[in-house]
Amino acid sequence: MAITKKSVDLTTDLGFLKLRNPVLAASGTFGYGLEFEPYLDLEKLGGFVVKGLYYEPREGNPPPRLVETASGLINAIGLQGIGVEAFSEKVLPKLRRLKTAVIVNVCGADDDEYAAVVEYLDKQEGIAAYELNISCPNVKAEGLCPALSPRTTFDLVKRIKAASRRPLITKLSPNVTSIVEIAKAAEEAGTDAIALVNTFLAMALDLETRRPKLRNVFGGLSGPAIKPIALRMVYQVASRVRVPVIGMGGIMTGADALEFLVAGAAAVEVGTVNFIDPDAAVRIVAEIESWCEAHGVAAVREVVGTIKVF
């Protein structure tokens, strides 16, 4: 009898959405997906979240928009984007043919705009879920966003959930005193899942010119530097809410991703690493698979939330 390589079951069920595997590419770091077609097979991903979308096209912030820091990246893109109309007409038709979950990151300058985006997109096919981006630090002054207060989180999530025909993932900001409180507000308001973390409000200075290195002064910190804080928040939230948690922040390897799963995330998103290795997301899927194989784990979902706290 031939020895057959035991294959690992990587499927991930968020309840409202079944994924081929638990690895999604994170919003704003994966373009509209198509940019990555030369480098990887999009259908090998669990799915991807497209760049944050406002109703209207948006200019974004003036450059410089990026600055590297120790093990991190600060960005102040400011959600430059093409708007729902161009997205639906030019991009979505190309995404629709892909056998992978396409999630749209929904933005708004105010609650009405969020609602308008969802209303417009609800009429389009080929979207697996919305990720409500209530946490972008790069748009309003000094990082202000709905995810900073349980009240504004609750109100917005409630309104969008009621307005939309699709599952709703609410993406939280780490720039808060109690991430659990915000997560609970989103849960109470009816979100189907919680994604965290978005970037940390940060800045960098050029000593010679004494000016901020980002034209926008403030930006959002991502990458390996933030992983220990992100992992802490994912663990705190996952052990306190019933809806699935999608964890992210500094994931570079399959081992990093597995740590988030062990801490309680049902799935993960990978962001900054896509810039460094455009094929990173599929590598991470493969690394998760190998680890499971090597550790006799038949299905990756068995790992979720298995953290042992002494």
Place this chain on the structure above:
Amino acid sequence: MAITKKSVDLTTDLGFLKLRNPVLAASGTFGYGLEFEPYLDLEKLGGFVVKGLYYEPREGNPPPRLVETASGLINAIGLQGIGVEAFSEKVLPKLRRLKTAVIVNVCGADDDEYAAVVEYLDKQEGIAAYELNISCPNVKAEGLCPALSPRTTFDLVKRIKAASRRPLITKLSPNVTSIVEIAKAAEEAGTDAIALVNTFLAMALDLETRRPKLRNVFGGLSGPAIKPIALRMVYQVASRVRVPVIGMGGIMTGADALEFLVAGAAAVEVGTVNFIDPDAAVRIVAEIESWCEAHGVAAVREVVGTIKVF
């Protein structure tokens, strides 16, 4: 005529305290100062803040207490220490003879203990100021500490300021939604200065055992990884309060320190870097001096708050 090297004036006046230069060693990273005597001249520092002191001796947390992360260090020492009595009898007499500012980092399990520490230390000589540590994330469950709310900050600062005969520096936590709100509460309560940031609540997992790498589960993240967030907070606070701000978080070089000064800090503390290079604090003083010299800056205080925001 001989060309004389122009010497830079590094003196730093916090109002309530004059320092030889703007570089202090940060609490918990410099022991009681004496540990560093083999490696540097303590009198070349602006001063140092001794390890957090409770009224009674404290056990601290069980090990492992430290874990390295990308450009960062998570610690969960849990404020092990010898208590005010042993400090006053065994350590302070040795510190008293030093011509440098000795600042005591004051801790408490509750408001009464903070008050008791200050009351006891008020009777001792040789202390330049108190640094009220209302922000240690390693003591109570999941990082709870007074600095997480403006109310508890205000109450505690007010009480300790009234109880103490010495200048009071209040050390804030970065684990909050609005650092400015907390800083203002401390200012209103009468603090003489604000120090920030303490460490970020974080965790790390060992994938093989699926256990937290720290026995305490949570710990505080310090080091270069946090610098961009710390710098942002220092800038936000310095531009909003009138009392002097002492900035810290990931400072490794004179250039890092100068960035905090440019962002508005009147002085800086250096922490984790002391572990890597026990003589780092004096190196940083020298690097600040050289930079000032090279840039025609006659007095380092001229640099403070000179950030240009487009």
Place this chain on the structure above:
Amino acid sequence: MTIDRNARLREIRNWDDYFHLAIDAPEIGREARPGQFVMVKVADGPSPLLRRPLSIHDAGASGIELFFKVAGLGTEILSRKKPGDPLDLIGPLGKGFTVTNGMKGKRAFCVGGGRGIAPIYFLARELGARGLQTNIFYGGRRLVDIPLRDKFEKAGIELLCSTDNGSFGFGGLVTELVGLELAKTKPDVLYACGPEAMMKVLASLAAKHRVPAEFSLESVMGCGIGACWGCVHRIKNESGDGWTKICEEGPVFPGERILWP
């Protein structure tokens, strides 16, 4: 566009802070066009985190060459690589200079300022091969800033050099030298790469003399593949003046479409 994780450093040379790398990377070498670039991974760990964009200085069947000036940590690490060391490259990326077959017999001015000479060498070779006449301008602050003089000479490409301090060639800015030549000869096209200030002056010179011109822009790049929206520059499009990703639509743009800051 490939990720070549098996690229290998064949040779490294340097003049002062300027480094020249010859790299075995056949697939990228075969595809590359002048003005395109590669994203180079400089370290395995997270420090520095991002890849670094470098123009393709020359290319052929066996691989590519790079030419760079040490600017910071990333290029410093790269400068310490040894022959035989593995390299991890993505490329060729972006759209290069417009070079078409119909240009035979025409005259091109090519201007490289400092490290901006990097893509000009490949371009000059290509233009020569296509039968254009070229005037190549190479400017630097001091003599040490124009180290590739010999290399051009060996390739039989004539140079017009300038140094700001007059230590070699024309004394003054390279833009002044180009201005003088423009007054004498009107080329059919002008290509340039270098500091933005230099290119801005060249753009207005070219406009004044009604010479179509192309410029290779620089910007901090997060990804090089159009995914991060970090590398934008103001470019005139059909739809107005937007922030345009230079890694994808550039880094080379026609002068008249560039809005200089």
Place this chain on the structure above:
Amino acid sequence: MTIDRNARLREIRNWDDYFHLAIDAPEIGREARPGQFVMVKVADGPSPLLRRPLSIHDAGASGIELFFKVAGLGTEILSRKKPGDPLDLIGPLGKGFTVTNGMKGKRAFCVGGGRGIAPIYFLARELGARGLQTNIFYGGRRLVDIPLRDKFEKAGIELLCSTDNGSFGFGGLVTELVGLELAKTKPDVLYACGPEAMMKVLASLAAKHRVPAEFSLESVMGCGIGACWGCVHRIKNESGDGWTKICEEGPVFPGERILWP
């Protein structure tokens, strides 16, 4: 205790994952006592951030030797250093094994498990020089885990080796081998360094046979100089059983003071 930023790697050897470094560091070399350690800076940048503690494997007027097993990123980077490379060391740190002049003619058992052999070599040389009789035990999982056999032999130091899998010497745990020898000969003192599980068994063996024993403990170290309170272990003190900094009061402690987890 000095920071030696001018230390220099003289020689590097390896067997599999085990590395031996000879380092020019005269000041540290002259001061060092067996059981002390150095904090080694492995990288210039922030990755990895902290120094790594390594026992002094041997020392003399010209410098020190280190012996380590690659365990992760830090030791991996260290293993790639080349002769001539600069090193940045702090040391000698901590309190070593107790070795006094009055011990002449006495018998010592020294036990090294795996990489724990590192300080045992220096100790064995020192004990020999002071006229003690020594039985040196060297245990590893497999033959490849006891690579220093030749080195001891060349120094004229006899070894009792064990491998868990029986591929060389005694087949079984080194603690079993020590137990058998203890049944035959009672030494005046026992010293050990190795995995905590090994030392724990040795501590109870030593107690049973009423042999005074010293153990070199390990712990994650933030600073190595007593400043971070990271490296604590439960140790009995006059004032009770406290968390004690092993970098400062240790890493070597008498068996009866150690509270094993």
